[in-house]
Amino acid sequence: MRKFLLAGAAVATLAATGTANAQMSDNVIKIGMLSDRSGIYADINGEGSAIAARMAAEEFGNAVNGTKIEIIVGDHQNKADIAANLARQWIDTEKVDVVADVPNSAAALAVQGITRDKKRLFLMSGPGSTDLTGKECSPYGFQWTWDNHAVASATARALVEQGRKSWFFITADYAFGHSLEAEAVNTVKQLGGTVKGSVRHPLGASDFSSYLLQAQASGADVVAFANAGGDTINGVKQAAEFGIPQGGQTLAGLLLNVNDIHALGLETAQSLMFANSFYWDMTDETRAWSKKFEERTGRKPSMNQAGVYSAVRHYLQAVKEAGTDDTDKVAAKMRSMPITDMMMKDAKIAANGRILNDMYLAQVKTPAESKYAWDYFKIVKTVPAAQAYIDPKDSGCPLVK
Numbered sequence: 001m002r003k004f005l006l007a008g009a010a011v012a013t014l015a016a017t018g019t020a021n022a023q024m025s026d027n028v029i030k031i032g033m034l035s036d037r038s039g040i041y042a043d044i045n046g047e048g049s050a051i052a053a054r055m056a057a058e059e060f061g062n063a064v065n066g067t068k069i070e071i072i073v074g075d076h077q078n079k080a081d082i083a084a085n086l087a088r089q090w091i092d093t094e095k096v097d098v099v100a101d102v103p104n105s106a107a108a109l110a111v112q113g114i115t116r117d118k119k120r121l122f123l124m125s126g127p128g129s130t131d132l133t134g135k136e137c138s139p140y141g142f143q144w145t146w147d148n149h150a151v152a153s154a155t156a157r158a159l160v161e162q163g164r165k166s167w168f169f170i171t172a173d174y175a176f177g178h179s180l181e182a183e184a185v186n187t188v189k190q191l192g193g194t195v196k197g198s199v200r201h202p203l204g205a206s207d208f209s210s211y212l213l214q215a216q217a218s219g220a221d222v223v224a225f226a227n228a229g230g231d232t233i234n235g236v237k238q239a240a241e242f243g244i245p246q247g248g249q250t251l252a253g254l255l256l257n258v259n260d261i262h263a264l265g266l267e268t269a270q271s272l273m274f275a276n277s278f279y280w281d282m283t284d285e286t287r288a289w290s291k292k293f294e295e296r297t298g299r300k301p302s303m304n305q306a307g308v309y310s311a312v313r314h315y316l317q318a319v320k321e322a323g324t325d326d327t328d329k330v331a332a333k334m335r336s337m338p339i340t341d342m343m344m345k346d347a348k349i350a351a352n353g354r355i356l357n358d359m360y361l362a363q364v365k366t367p368a369e370s371k372y373a374w375d376y377f378k379i380v381k382t383v384p385a386a387q388a389y390i391d392p393k394d395s396g397c398p399l400v401k
Contacts, residue, residue, distance in 0.1 A: 023324035024067040032096040037075035040230030041103040044257045044302040045126050049101045051296050052305045056313040064320045076107045083107035087114045097325050105129035105176035112141050119327045125307030129179045133354040137397035141353045145307030146277045150359050150388040152183035152254045154275035160191045164250050168220035169198035170211045172227035180254050181226040196220040208238045224252040233263050240268045257302035261376045272364045278303035279377050285342040300374045310343045352397035356385035
C-alpha cells in the first residue's frame with residue numbers, strides 16, 4: 001500500500017509539472033532585443049538596451065516559474081526592411097515571444113505590423129511616432145518611455161511661454177522626424193507662435209552647414225532640431241560653431257538624452273531645454289539602479305534604456321502572475337497591472353497601448369552648476385501623464401472604444 005501511495009504521488013507530481021510546463025511555450029521565455037547597435041542611436045539604445053533587459057531578467061533569477069528567460073539581440077541598422085525580416089525570422093524560426101526596443105519609427109512601424117499579424121508582444125522604448133498608438137496601434141504593441149507628442153509639446157510650450165514665438169525646424173527626413181516636427185508645430189501655433197520655415201536632412205547627416213545657414217537667415221527665435229542621437233549632437237555642435245546661440249537664437253533639441261549632453265559637453269549644451277521621462281539622479285532608487293548600469297556599461301542610462309528595463313520587467317511580472325506566456329493572457333495581465341519600478345510609479349497602460357507615465361521638463365546645467373560626473377539636468381517641472389500624452393480617445397487607434 002505504501003509503494004502504491006508513493007507511486008501515485010509521483011505520478012501526480014509529474015502531471016502537475018507537465019501542466020505547468022505546458023503553460024510556457026517551448027519551455028523558454030525568449031525576448032528579442034532589436035535595436036540600432038552600430039548607428040546614430042547605438043549610444044542611447046544599442047547594447048545598453050540589451051544590458052537593461054538582462055538586468056530586468058536577473059531580478060527574476062533569469063527564470064519565471066521555473067522557465068528559463070533567454071535574451072537574443074539583433075541590429076536593424078535603422079532600416080525598416082531589415083527590422084521586419086529579423087522580427088519575422090525570430091518569430092518563425094527562433095520562437096521569440098517578445099520583440100523589444102526598436103528605436104527608429106520606420107523600423108518600429110514595420111515590426112508593429114508583423115507582431116500584430118503573428119500575435120507576439122512588442123515592447124517599444126525608442127521609436128517616437130504617435131502612429132504606433134494611433135492609426136497603426138496593435139493589441140500587442142506597447143509604447144513605453146515617451147513619444148513625439150510628449151517630448152515636442154512640452155518643450156515647445158515651455159519656450160513659447162518664455163516669449164520665443166517664432167520657430168525654424170531642422171528635421172530628420174523620415175517618419176520619426178516628420179512626426180516630431182508636426183507635434184511641435186501644432187503646439188507652437190496653438191499658443192500663438194509662428195513657423196518661419198523648415199528643412200529636412202538625411203538620417204546620419206554629418207554636415208549641417210547649409211541647413212544652419214537657412215535657420216540663421218530666417219531670424220527665428222528658436223532653431224529646433226527634430227531629430228535624435230548623433231544627428232542632434234552634430235547639429236547642435238555645428239550650430240555653436242556658427243555662433244547661432246551667440247547671435248540670440250535659442251537652440252532646442254526636441255529629443256535629447258543624457259548621453260547626448262555627455263557627448264556635447266556642458267559648454268555647448270548649457271541651457272538647452274527639453275523633456276525626458278527619466279533622469280538617473282532623481283531619487284535614491286534611480287541612482288542605485290543607474291550605478292549598477294554604469295558598472296556594466298561605463299555610463300549612465302538614457303531614458304530609452306531605462307524604459308527597456310521597465311518594459312521587460314513588467315512583461316516578466318505579468319508572465320509570472322498569469323502563469324503562462326500565452327500572448328493574449330499576458331497582454332491582458334500587463335494592462336490590468338499598474339507599472340511600478342525605479343522609473344515610474346503606478347503608471348497605467350491605455351487601451352491604445354500607450355504607457356501613461358509622467359514626463360519631466362528639464363534644462364541643461366551650466367558648467368558652474370554641475371558638481372559631479374553626469375550632473376547635467378535641472379528638473380524644471382513635472383508634466384503629469386494626462387497632460388503629456390494625446391488622450392487615447394483622440395489618438396485614432398481603432399482599439400479605443
